[in-house]
Structures are given as C-alpha cells and as structure tokens.
Amino acid sequence: MLVTLDQAPPQLSVSPIKRGIERHFRIGPAAKPFDDPIFQSSSQVFLNNVLRPYRPCHVEIRIKPEVIEFTWLRRGRVDADLWQEGEIPLAEAAERYRVRILAQSVVLREAYPERPVWAYEKAWYVSDLKTNNMNGLRFEVAQLSDRFGPGPSAYITISENLEVSG
Numbered sequence: 001m002l003v004t005l006d007q008a009p010p011q012l013s014v015s016p017i018k019r020g021i022e023r024h025f026r027i028g029p030a031a032k033p034f035d036d037p038i039f040q041s042s043s044q045v046f047l048n049n050v051l052r053p054y055r056p057c058h059v060e061i062r063i064k065p066e067v068i069e070f071t072w073l074r075r076g077r078v079d080a081d082l083w084q085e086g087e088i089p090l091a092e093a094a095e096r097y098r099v100r101i102l103a104q105s106v107v108l109r110e111a112y113p114e115r116p117v118w119a120y121e122k123a124w125y126v127s128d129l130k131t132n133n134m135n136g137l138r139f140e141v142a143q144l145s146d147r148f149g150p151g152p153s154a155y156i157t158i159s160e161n162l163e164v165s166g
Contacts, residue, residue, distance in 0.1 A: 053151030103132035
C-alpha cells in the first residue's frame with residue numbers, strides 16, 4: 001500500500017479482528033523506490049484506541065450508616081461535549097463499569113455495576129482492611145466497552161480512617 005500525505009495523517013482504522021496484531025510499515029518519500037536507503041522500517045501494534053472508553057471522572061465517596069457509596073461521572077466519545085443539561089449520549093450497547101477494591105496490587109473485590117454508583121458494605125471494608133493489615137485500600141472504576149473492554153481506571157485511596165486521597 002502506498003500512502004501520500006499532504007496534510008495531517010488520519011486516524012488509522014483497524015478492524016476488531018486485526019486489533020493487537022503486529023503491522024509492518026516502510027516509510028519514505030513517494031518519489032524513491034522502496035529499497036532506497038532513505039526508507040525506514042517500523043513495526044507497530046494498534047489497539048484501536050479510538051474505541052477505548054475514557055477514564056471516569058469526579059470519583060467521590062459518601063459515608064452512610066451501613067455502606068460506603070462510591071459515585072463517579074461517566075465520559076463519552078460521541079456528542080459528549082454538548083453543554084446542555086442531562087446525561088451525555090451513551091456510545092455503547094449498555095452502560096457498564098468494572099469496580100475494584102485493591103490492597104496493594106491484589107484485587108480483593110470486583111463488581112460490574114450498570115450505573116455510576118456502587119455500594120461497598122462497611123463489613124466488607126473492615127474485612128478488606130484487615131486483609132491489608134490496616135494499610136488502606138484503593139478503589140478503581142473503569143468504563144467498559146463491548147468492542148474494546150475496560151478503559152483506563154480512575155481511582156481513589158481510602159485510609160483506615162476513611163480519609164480519601166487521589
């Protein structure tokens with residue numbers, strides 16, 4: 001394939017079955033033959049990040065009598081910057097998230113809520129803190145895509161005194 005660029009290069013589109021497969025390129029001027037020493041070779045793996053969900057934002061906690069409630073805002077790629085009231089359009093078949101509670105890098109709990117809220121029972125919190133020798137826990141949330149999988153996670157760290165950082 002020969003590509004001539006006379007302006008900014010477009011985003012490469014990769015079919016889902018070719019995602020993650022190594023692709024080989026020869027890069028050089030169109031007026032020269034491919035075996036000219038000016039050409040450079042490059043191998044790239046494309047994950048089709050154009051499909052990757054954005055990281056959720058504004059992660060917050062609310063302490064309630066029996067639960068710690070985590071909330072966040074979802075973000076979107078399609079018509080998400082229309083500054084009108086209400087929810088942004090959902091560019092996926094369903095709204096889903098992956099929620100994790102971690103001690104260091106060990107996943108202690110994992111859930112898949114369908115709304116931007118998750119209730120963490122205080123009994124679970126106490127049990128998970130003991131598992132982590134009372135060293136605090138990390139809450140992570142990632143938006144899920146049927147076509148891509150999980151996007152990057154937003155997170156906060158919770159101390160044993162329910163103080164939040166991150």
